[in-house]
Structure formats: C-alpha cells, structure tokens
Amino acid sequence: QMRLVESGGGLVQPGGSLRLSCAASRSIFRFNAMGWYRQAPGKQRELVASMASGYADSVKGRFTISADNARNMVYLQMNSLKPEDTAVYYCNVVPASGYWGQGTRVTVSS
Numbered sequence: 001q002m003r004l005v006e007s008g009g010g011l012v013q014p015g016g017s018l019r020l021s022c023a024a025s026r027s028i029f030r031f032n033a034m035g036w037y038r039q040a041p042g043k044q045r046e047l048v049a050s051m052a053s054g055y056a057d058s059v060k061g062r063f064t065i066s067a068d069n070a071r072n073m074v075y076l077q078m079n080s081l082k083p084e085d086t087a088v089y090y091c092n093v094v095p096a097s098g099y100w101g102q103g104t105r106v107t108v109s110s
Contacts, residue, residue: 004101
C-alpha cells in the first residue's frame with residue numbers, strides 16, 4: 001500500500017521556522033531519492049529539496065532536508081521563512097511518483 005502523510009505545517013511569521021515531517025510507506029520510501037515539493041497558489045508544483053541533489057536556489061541556506069531510513073520518515077527544517085514560501089508542501093521521491101499525499105499547508109504572514 002502506498003502512503004505519504006505530511007504534517008507540521010501552519011501559520012508562521014516572516015523569519016520564523018517550521019519543521020515538516022513525512023511518513024512514507026516502504027513501497028515508496030527510498031532514502032537517497034526522497035524530496036520535498038511545494039505548490040503555491042496559482043503556480044505549478046516545484047521541487048525545493050532533494051536528498052540526492054540539494055536545494056532550489058530560492059530555499060538554499062534556509063531549508064534542510066533529512067531522512068530516517070529506519071522509520072521511513074523525511075523531514076524538512078525551514079528557517080528564515082519568507083512570505084513567498086507560502087505553499088502546500090508535499091514529500092515524494094525524485095523524480096516524483098504518480099502518488100501524492102494530501103500535503104501540509106505552510107502560510108508565512110505577519
């Protein structure tokens with residue numbers, strides 16, 4: 001059974017931090033291939049962090065991806081958040097499988 005469950009989103013002020021978590025089923029989880037994507041309102045989904053290839057320029061130096069192979073978990077530590085980071089965040093493998101979880105919404109606003 002395929003499963004991706006993201007959590008940890010919320011409302012945060014600019015400059016704040018959040019830590020996102022993703023629980024993945026063994027059928028999807030691949031330690032070196034996991035990534036975080038996001039979809040902002042009116043925009044296409046984009047890859048922002050990957051275990052294999054690093055970070056999008058827009059988040060480099062602020063976001064950190066990590067994974068726990070024993071627990072099939074993926075994390076995204078987000079610091080120095082900006083209003084333009086507002087989006088629904090999803091985890092998936094890279095390149096993405098056709099299965100997506102429900103995502104977790106991050107809103108950066110004062």
